[in-house]
Amino acid sequence: MWNFVCASKTREPRPTSSWAGEKVSEAGKRAAILWKEISEAEKKKYEDEAAKITKQRRANYEKLTPQAQNALKIQTQERLSRSDKFSYHKKIKELGKPKQPANAYALYVQEIAKGAKSVDEAKISTKKAAQGWNAMNARERAPYVAKFETLRQQYEAELKAWESKMLKTGQEIPKRPIKRTASAPARKTTAAKPVRRASSVPARKTAAKKPKAVGTKGRGRPKKIATAKK
Template sequence: MSSFAQLNRLSNYFVGSYKTVLNGRANWFTQTQVCSYTRKSAEAKLGLEKPKRPLTPFFKFMSQMRPALLAKNPGISSKEAIAWTSKHWQELDLQTKSQMAKEYEKDIEDYKKIKAMYESSLTDQQKEDIKRLKEEMAAAREKRKLKAEFKELGRPKKPMSSYFLYIQSRKDSIKGVDLKEYQMQAKADWVKLSGNEKAKFEKQAQDLMSKYKKDLEAWELKMITMGRDDLVRSKPSREKKPKASEKKQ
């Protein structure tokens, strides 16, 4: 292949069929899933268009079969769609699979070249921003994972403060009111609240906190017996007080 033809193929691949196939993959589940939430990459959040890996032969086949599948089964679920596609993929003739595999190898070669061009075009600041954002996103994922695990294992929830208990006590008055205005008014009313009235909410908050601490300790002991020490809060180590003999020295 001449250098001009190769360059033309790369260009068409990058701006044409490459994105078309990717869009087909991205839209595959939007009509079949209840939630259409898609997580953005660090690069996307920074407004950078990072090249994406081409679809594997199976996922490319899935994107090609999508229109026919949805036409016959408009309300099909994601699980059913994958099962249907897997069945038809297994029945596909070897010659077609072989051709798709060859196309995938070419797409991978183009992808590697485009990726190298992309990475070389990044500034040091952009690389630093991507690294920082990826670390933040990884930390957020771990936090969500831990929160889900706490919920599954029945970790006691921290109770509300006295102020939020007050807000909850007047939740009926929020109906038909702008949320921002309601919050501002509630805050102003809390400030004006008498000492005796505030004391009731503060006492309620203290009682709930005492119960929470006991429940949390019991839950942590249970986790330790289950071998899940990693979910138990680390206790701060107390500094040993010097002995009287050491003080004299």
């Protein structure tokens, strides 16, 4: 069926296409109905055309440099991550999941920027709020911290009740999507020069040579001199 959608959207001119401005979900539903109505021969025609488009895209991708390929991968992953995030928030909104409260700083910023009449005024107010918050001491921040704590406790109670309701109705709770990442291309590494390692065999100890005794060759011990008895 996706072959039909892909080929149809590329076959028709974009400005006058009946698919232009239509949501993907709506286009998919319409394509599913039309796909069931066409013959096998027509399906084969769309499948061949879709395969041709895929092959051409692959050939164009192979012509890119490794850096350009990696940049394209990152761009694609970022687009898919945004799509996952949008789908997640849309789903939890439909299910009525309680919204997390703003923290103490955000509550202060909201209060400062409340009277802003334009986007530019709101930006200026936000900048002033950041400076004012940094200049405040703990006692001055206490009211906003206390308000956040009250909202946080209220949120946790509502979230617990909502999760209990989901379990009772058998509704699966959506999980927050994990950010998609593209693997970076492997760097070329040059062979490292071999490093001479010290021998693990301990060096042999050499005994110090004893000094030769000093003496006269051929001479014996000195004779004792006899002393006369008195």
